[in-house]
Amino acid sequence: MTSVLTQPRPIRLKGRSFLALALTPELPFEEWLVRLDDLASRSAGFFMRRPAVLDVTGLDIDRAQLQDLVARLSARQVRIMGIEGARPSMLGADLPPALSDGRSTADIEAPPATDPAQPAVREADPAPVTPVAKGPTSLVVTQPVRSGQSLVFIEGDVTILGSVASGAEVIAGGSIHVYGALRGRAMAGTMGNASARIFCRKLEAELVAIDGYYKTAEDLEPGLRGKAVQFWLDGDSFKYGSLA
Amino acid sequence: MGKVVVVTSGKGGVGKTTSTAALGAALAQNGEKVVVVDFDVGLRNLDLVMGAERRVVYDLVNVIQGEAKLTQALIRDKRLETLYLLPASQTRDKDNLTAEGVEKVIGALRHVFDWVICDSPAGIERGATLAMRHADVAIVVTNPEVSSVRDSDRIIGLLDSKTLKAENGERMEKHLLLTRYDSLRAERGDMLKVDDVLEILSIPLLGIIPESMDVLRASNVGSPVTLADERSAPALAYFEATRRLRGEDLPVSIPGERRGFFGKFFGRKAA
Numbered sequence: 389m390t391s392v393l394t395q396p397r398p399i400r401l402k403g404r405s406f407l408a409l410a411l412t413p414e415l416p417f418e419e420w421l422v423r424l425d426d427l428a429s430r431s432a433g434f435f436m437r438r439p440a441v442l443d444v445t446g447l448d449i450d451r452a453q454l455q456d457l458v459a460r461l462s463a464r465q466v467r468i469m470g471i472e473g474a475r476p477s478m479l480g481a482d483l484p485p486a487l488s489d490g491r492s493t494a495d496i497e498a499p500p501a502t503d504p505a506q507p508a509v510r511e512a513d514p515a516p517v518t519p520v521a522k523g524p525t526s527l528v529v530t531q532p533v534r535s536g537q538s539l540v541f542i543e544g545d546v547t548i549l550g551s552v553a554s555g556a557e558v559i560a561g562g563s564i565h566v567y568g569a570l571r572g573r574a575m576a577g578t579m580g581n582a583s584a585r586i587f588c589r590k591l592e593a594e595l596v597a598i599d600g601y602y603k604t605a606e607d608l609e610p611g612l613r614g615k616a617v618q619f620w621l622d623g624d625s626f627k628y629g630s631l632a
Numbered sequence: 633m634g635k636v637v638v639v640t641s642g643k644g645g646v647g648k649t650t651s652t653a654a655l656g657a658a659l660a661q662n663g664e665k666v667v668v669v670d671f672d673v674g675l676r677n678l679d680l681v682m683g684a685e686r687r688v689v690y691d692l693v694n695v696i697q698g699e700a701k702l703t704q705a706l707i708r709d710k711r712l713e714t715l716y717l718l719p720a721s722q723t724r725d726k727d728n729l730t731a732e733g734v735e736k737v738i739g740a741l742r743h744v745f746d747w748v749i750c751d752s753p754a755g756i757e758r759g760a761t762l763a764m765r766h767a768d769v770a771i772v773v774t775n776p777e778v779s780s781v782r783d784s785d786r787i788i789g790l791l792d793s794k795t796l797k798a799e800n801g802e803r804m805e806k807h808l809l810l811t812r813y814d815s816l817r818a819e820r821g822d823m824l825k826v827d828d829v830l831e832i833l834s835i836p837l838l839g840i841i842p843e844s845m846d847v848l849r850a851s852n853v854g855s856p857v858t859l860a861d862e863r864s865a866p867a868l869a870y871f872e873a874t875r876r877l878r879g880e881d882l883p884v885s886i887p888g889e890r891r892g893f894f895g896k897f898f899g900r901k902a903a
Contacts, residue, residue: 531792532834534785534786534788534789534792535782535783535785535786535789536756536785536786536789536790537789550834551831551832551834553782553785553832554778554782554785555782555785555786556785556789569831569832571832
């Protein structure tokens with residue numbers, strides 16, 4: 389017990405998002421599996437080592453059917469890492485965990501029909517990685533961020549033309565630029581981006597954070613108040629510099 | 633079709649009710665048909681400030697629950713015949729306000745009156761959100777001190793997201809009414825200055841009401857400050873604010889800026 393309490397460094401819990409293949413089976417499963425086999429036969433190893441999520445939203449199936457489907461997929465080397473859209477009662481310790489709030493990206497292309505003449509060569513290739521069309525990676529906000537509002541944009545940088553009020557917060561996966569006064573909280577690089585920075589024209593922030601490291605208003609150099617400042621991370625240490 | 637105005641602030645005690653009564657009376661003095669609606673169910677005060685507390689029979693909740701007709705609940709002011717009050721209930725709580733009921737009442741009122749002025753309760757809960765929901769114009773009442781300013785900022789955020797106008801993608805017209813302003817204390821740094829508040833809230837200024845004993849005196853005799861003493865400093869400031877609310881383009885003077893003979897000797901240095 390004491391060893392836990394005296395641990396100098398707490399464990400940092402971070403979120404991270406990954407791209408997974410989402411399979412949406414249709415009833416009857418036998419037919420759907422035939423189509424899947426057909427797809428897989430065109431490119432051996434397409435499903436190998438590829439994380440897949442099973443989306444059973446809207447399917448009228450029971451627990452036994454779901455277990456059966458997962459087992460049959462696993463026999464085909466399709467490893468299901470999570471199940472979306474299932475009732476909690478259907479899932480147990482023997483089934484993959486439930487996933488929710490998935491956001492769709494571009495379709496992952498099915499492998500093209502391989503020429504039977506050269507299958508061995510193709511198989512040695514790593515699984516084809518299709519570039520996924522990304523959404524916008526910057527957000528421009530032309531209105532002030534008011535107290536109590538929380539602006540979350542994990543996809544990238546946030547630029548705010550007005551001010552961020554006391555009691556408001558801005559959370560960005562990338563950097564945060566505030567052209568007005570920063571009076572609330574700014575958290576940049578929240579998805580584990582240590583190279584993110586925070587820029588503001590007038591620093592009156594309650595808290596600034598980059599990649600989980602943070603400083604409250606009290607920890608900030610008093611001389612920085614009201615100044616144009618930027619913050620960045622250098623290893624484990626929080627750095628700041630004048631923008632003027 | 634009349635205009636629906638919500639007088640709101642987030643924080644309590646900044647002067648929402650006083651301002652509702654003063655602006656309502658000032659508009660009615662100009663011959664326009666005005667109703668002031670008290671949304672502070674359970675803690676009503678507008679009836680007292682309007683001097684109508686002894687004439688309340690039915691209230692907003694009675695009308696919403698169908699126990700009384702709107703015409704039965706409306707109280708006509710004794711001094712101004714185009715000024716009416718729709719009181720709140722003191723015995724019920726804000727859960728008695730329903731979204732549909734409020735919509736019906738406001739819809740009916742805006743057909744009859746030129747101005748429907750809703751006195752919002754403090755806070756950001758049901759009463760306050762319903763009071764602002766159908767508004768065309770919002771008056772954000774703020775005192776020159778940090779907690780009031782931050783609460784007002786929060787309310788402005790709600791006005792831009794939780795009102796019908798915002799949900800329809802329209803812009804809610806918002807005005808700042810700075811009340812209890814004392815220029816001497818602002819200069820000394822005991823209070824925020826006008827520019828500081830405007831910089832933080834960044835909405836147009838409707839008026840600055842000076843801190844004055846006249847306001848308290850008027851409240852205690854049950855009269856809107858614009859009726860109690862039309863020549864007093866706060867009354868003049870409310871009259872000016874009313875003209876701006878009607879769309880006139882008047883420059884805002886900071887109370888205490890123009891000083892008399894003694895002021896020239898004892899006044900502050902130019903900022």
